[in-house]
Amino acid sequence: MWLPVTLNRPLIWVALTALPACVWLPDSGLRLVAALLVALGLWDAWKQVRQQRLRLRLTQDTLGLASDAMVISDEQNRIIAINPAFTEITGYTGPEVQGVKLETLAAPRHDKAFYQKLWGTLKSTGRWEGEMWSQRKSGDEYPEWLKVRAVTDKRGKVTHFINLFTDISAQKARENDLRRIGFEDPLTGLPNRRRLHDLLASRLRHIRAGESLDMALIDIDGFKSVNDSLGVEQGDRLLARFAQRLTSYVAGSVVGRLGGDEFMVIRTTTFDDHDQWIATLREHMSRPFEMNDQSLRLGLTIGSCRVPEDGNDSGVLFQRLESALYSAKRLGRNLSQRFRPALDKQDNPQLALVSDLRAALISGDQLELHFQTQHQPSNGAVVGMEALLRWRHPRDGMISPGDFIPLAERHGLMSQLGAWVIEKACAQQAHWRHRNMPKLTIWVNISALQLFQGDLESQLATCLKRYQLLPSQIGLELTESVLLDERAGEMRPRLQGLRDQGFAIAIDDFGTGYSSLGYLKRLPVDKIKLDRAFIKDLPNDQADAAIVKAVLAMAEGMGLEVIAEGVETKEQCQFLVTAGCMSVQGFYFARPMPAEDLEKRLAPAPLASHSAS
Ligand code: C2E
Ligand code: CA
Ligand code: CA
Numbered sequence: 154m155w156l157p158v159t160l161n162r163p164l165i166w167v168a169l170t171a172l173p174a175c176v177w178l179p180d181s182g183l184r185l186v187a188a189l190l191v192a193l194g195l196w197d198a199w200k201q202v203r204q205q206r207l208r209l210r211l212t213q214d215t216l217g218l219a220s221d222a223m224v225i226s227d228e229q230n231r232i233i234a235i236n237p238a239f240t241e242i243t244g245y246t247g248p249e250v251q252g253v254k255l256e257t258l259a260a261p262r263h264d265k266a267f268y269q270k271l272w273g274t275l276k277s278t279g280r281w282e283g284e285m286w287s288q289r290k291s292g293d294e295y296p297e298w299l300k301v302r303a304v305t306d307k308r309g310k311v312t313h314f315i316n317l318f319t320d321i322s323a324q325k326a327r328e329n330d331l332r333r334i335g336f337e338d339p340l341t342g343l344p345n346r347r348r349l350h351d352l353l354a355s356r357l358r359h360i361r362a363g364e365s366l367d368m369a370l371i372d373i374d375g376f377k378s379v380n381d382s383l384g385v386e387q388g389d390r391l392l393a394r395f396a397q398r399l400t401s402y403v404a405g406s407v408v409g410r411l412g413g414d415e416f417m418v419i420r421t422t423t424f425d426d427h428d429q430w431i432a433t434l435r436e437h438m439s440r441p442f443e444m445n446d447q448s449l450r451l452g453l454t455i456g457s458c459r460v461p462e463d464g465n466d467s468g469v470l471f472q473r474l475e476s477a478l479y480s481a482k483r484l485g486r487n488l489s490q491r492f493r494p495a496l497d498k499q500d501n502p503q504l505a506l507v508s509d510l511r512a513a514l515i516s517g518d519q520l521e522l523h524f525q526t527q528h529q530p531s532n533g534a535v536v537g538m539e540a541l542l543r544w545r546h547p548r549d550g551m552i553s554p555g556d557f558i559p560l561a562e563r564h565g566l567m568s569q570l571g572a573w574v575i576e577k578a579c580a581q582q583a584h585w586r587h588r589n590m591p592k593l594t595i596w597v598n599i600s601a602l603q604l605f606q607g608d609l610e611s612q613l614a615t616c617l618k619r620y621q622l623l624p625s626q627i628g629l630e631l632t633e634s635v636l637l638d639e640r641a642g643e644m645r646p647r648l649q650g651l652r653d654q655g656f657a658i659a660i661d662d663f664g665t666g667y668s669s670l671g672y673l674k675r676l677p678v679d680k681i682k683l684d685r686a687f688i689k690d691l692p693n694d695q696a697d698a699a700i701v702k703a704v705l706a707m708a709e710g711m712g713l714e715v716i717a718e719g720v721e722t723k724e725q726c727q728f729l730v731t732a733g734c735m736s737v738q739g740f741y742f743a744r745p746m747p748a749e750d751l752e753k754r755l756a757p758a759p760l761a762s763h764s765a766s
Contacts, residue, residue, distance in 0.1 A: 168194020222297075224316040230255045233313070242297075242320045244290030255316065260286035260294040271301075275314075279303045284321070295322040340389055341396035344409035349417055352407045353467045356421055357460065366460035367420045367430050370474040371399075371438065374452030374486040376414035385686075387444060394442055395451075402437050417474070427459050431489050452487040454478060463492045475563070479503055507564045509546065510557060514569055519545050522577045524595070525745040526755075527716060527738040530730045535755065539596045539630070539738065540578045541745045542570070558600065567602040572612050574598070578627065581748055583620035590755055596628035596659065604631075610650065624655030630682065632661040649677045659716070664700070681708050685719020685739070692728035702732050709733075 171190035178184045216223055222239035226232050232250045240246050243258065250258070256268070263286065275281045281301045288294050297318040304313040336348040344352060356366055373379075373395070380388035392414065399416060400408045407419040418434065435455060441448040456478025464470050473492040481490035483503075513519040520542065527537040544552045561567045578595050586592075603609050617624060629651065648658055659680035664687055683704060687697045701717070708715045717729050720739030729737055743754075 164194045164197040166194075168192075168198070221317050221319050224255060224318075226255050226314045226316065228311050228313065230314060242289070242295075242318075243287070249290075255314075258287055260288045262286040262294065275301060275303055279305070285318075287318075295320055296325050297321060338410040338412075341393050341410050343396055343400070343416075344407070346409070346411050349407070349409040349411070349419075350467055350471070352409070353419055353470065356407065356419055357465060357467060360421065360460070363423055364421055365423075365425070365462075367418075367422055367427050368458050368460070368470060368474055369418045369431060369434060370411070370456045370478045371416045371418070371434075372454045372456075372478055372482070373414040374454055379449070383444065391442060391444060391449065394444075395438070398442075399438060403434070415478075427457065427491065431455060431457050431491075435489060454481045454486055455489040456481050456492070457489060458492040503560065504564075506552075506557070507560055507566070510544070510561060510566060510570075513544060513546075514566065514573065517573070519547065520573060520577075521545065521747065522574060522581065523745040523747055524581075524751045525738060526593075526743045526751070527596075527736050528742045530717075530720070530726045530734060530737045533742060535591065535593060536736050537594045537596060537628070538751070539745075540574060540581075540598070542574055542598075543745075562600060562602050567600045571600055571603040571609075575612055575616050575627075579616040579620045579622055582622055582626050584748075585752070586622075586626075588752070588756070590752065592626075594626060594628045594657065596630050598630045598661065601632075604644075604647065610647075610654075613651075613656070614654075625657065628657040628659060628680075630659045630661040633663055645676060652677050652679075664704070678713065680714040680716060683715055683717045685717075688717050688719045688721075688725055688729075688739070691725045698728070701729070701734075705732055705734055 168191045171187040171194070174187035175184055175191060178187055216236040219236060220238055222242045223236040224232055224239055225234040231252050231254055235245075235247055235250060245258075271281050271283070279302065281299075283299060285297055285299045286294050287297050298321050299316060299318040301317075302315045303311045304315060306312050336345060337343070338345045353366075353368075360366065376388070376392075379391060383391070392410075396408070396410060396416065399418065403418050403420060406421075407417075409417045411417055420430070422430075424430075435453055438453055439451060441450045443449075456474050456476070458464070458470060458473050458477060460470065463473055477490045477492040480493075481488045484490065521544075523541045523543050524538045525541060526535045527539065528534060529536055542554045542558070544554070544557055546552050558567070558570075561570045574597060578597050582595050599609065613624075613627070616622075617627070652658055657680065658678045659682050660676075660678055661682045662684045663681045664684045681704065683701065687700055687704075690697050691701065692698055705715055714736070715734055716736040716738060717725075717734050718738045720726055720729065720737040720741045722741060725739075726737060726741055746754075
């Protein structure tokens with residue numbers, strides 16, 4: 154590379170001419186002069202070589218340090234040289250791409266018109282800059298920001314291209330996160346609940362004389378067992394495929410995902426064929442899905458309603474669709490049920506239960522708070538406890554919070570119920586303080602609705618004052634889905650406010666939502682509660698073992714504590730000790746129990762006094 158440049162130097166030509174003269178010149182004095190000229194020429198050339206080498210090394214070092222990937226290609230865009238950042242981003246080493254046409258590394262996402270425009274600009278202006286999708290050696294596609302400059306010779310002919318690019322996938326992911334948190338279901342890309350409300354409202358506004366809306370809420374039967382048998386990843390794939398099929402089948406209609414395995418379709422129509430429409434929808438969506446050489450036929454439960462017959466307010470219509478769906482579920486699975494006004498009234502056991510819950514809240518004596526201790530896995534020392542709500546129904550016995558809390562949320566009772574829990578937990582904490590029990594933080598579960606319906610902050614403040622407690626004596630557990638629930642508004646400032654007051658905040662059921670770590674990282678939280686789904690099959694399940702270790706490592710890097718929940722066996726506990734987990738909760742150490750039982754357990758020989766204040 155440097156030799157041709159050296160030959161441009163006049164001194165080397167003088168030396169080359171003088172070389173034969175050293176031999177044939179008769180006079181020894183002249184021969185000496187010729188030899189001196191040769192030596193001078195060689196010295197100059199050697200100096201040049203050194204300088205060129207130095208320059209080359211400096212250039213290489215600079216390119217090596219650059220975090221942008223750099224590629225030099227020839228006039229046919231074949232790769233001549235790359236820098237280390239290129240290898241880091243793409244996975245390709247120099248020898249692997251030497252001579253390869255640069256465009257073959259692009260992802261097959263751009264059409265002919267894109268390249269025509271790129272080359273056109275490059276030819277006319279000598280430069281191009283823009284976003285482009287490329288492919289790593291692993292096959293993964295990623296977005297890059299690419300700058301290309303054409304290098305020309307003296308006559309203006311292109312000899313090389315200099316390509317500079319950065320990997321912008323992280324930036325893109327952040328943008329996507331923000332979009333998702335707003336309006337889009339991240340798994341399927343369909344509108345989420347909030348967006349569906351807007352879309353329904355818009356369709357209602359634009360409805361013309363003679364038109365109606367058909368609405369269907371579709372729930373996949375036993376989807377949990379699909380997840381359990383095929384794994385969550387396959388479950389997600391199935392949901393994505395379901396979404397795709399539904400979207401293409403009802404083209405022109407609104408399709409959205411309300412969460413989990415619930416999908417909604419809204420059609421504007423001039424036909425009066427609601428039942429027929431539902432039947433064909435069901436028939437089409439019940440056709441088998443081919444998954445891993447397995448033919449999966451799904452059972453579907455569908456609730457439906459129609460505008461204007463069943464209402465024309467978007468909030469009411471959503472509620473009625475849900476009523477219809479629950480009534481269909483109650484009648485058995487794989488059924489369709491259109492909304493009937495009666496579903497709003499007494500013949501719905503769900504609603505009967507809601508009215509019982511209202512009564513329970515008023516009387517107060519059917520509700521109880523149980524407590525489950527949290528432990529240091531290495532020695533069993535108690536380090537905290539979680540408050541868990543119990544409802545002792547006078548006729549039906551114990552009802553699981555997993556059943557009645559969603560009901561309370563749907564029927565507007567959650568903020569009242571949540572307030573009851575906070576009050577009770579504070580009262581219990583104060584009682585234990587007076588009895589000199591070990592100082593342990595009581596962790597309380599907070600529902601999304603408490604954040605955006607009730608005034609959580611002032612409720613907490615009132616209770617702390619009433620019972621003379623410090624905020625550090627109460628911890629708040631929010632599930633991952635709460636943190637992502639767009640109805641709660643921007644979570645960051647609220648969490649920051651609570652934390653500034655001194656409350657510790659934990660992300661409950663961590664790993665079950667769709668939140669990206671990037672998003673969680675920005676939230677002010679103290680603790681991650683690793684969902685029991687990841688603990689269940691430890692230590693045998695390789696994937697779960699790897700996830701648990703990765704979360705522990707990541708949390709350490711972010712300065713977060715981790716607690717593992719659902720620890721039931723000695724083996725699970727031992728695995729967690731080895732993996733470096735500092736606290737656990739689960740039946741292995743203790744089940745949730747009434748306050749009096751816990752008092753008996755802790756009072757005689759307190760295991761540890763983890764300071765909570
Ligand atoms: P969660 O917050 O994830 O609570 C832990 C649940 O796991 C509790 O069920 C607990 O009894 C159970 N559990 C604890 N250790 C083990 C174990 O080793 N193995 C197994 N299989 N399960 C274990 P629970 O009490 O039925 O509560 C269910 C859910 O109800 C809670 O899940 C929480 O989401 C909700 N919940 C309970 N109390 C409240 C409350 O006061 N407010 C709100 N908003 N939600 C509550
Ligand atoms: Ca919890
Ligand atoms: Ca949990």
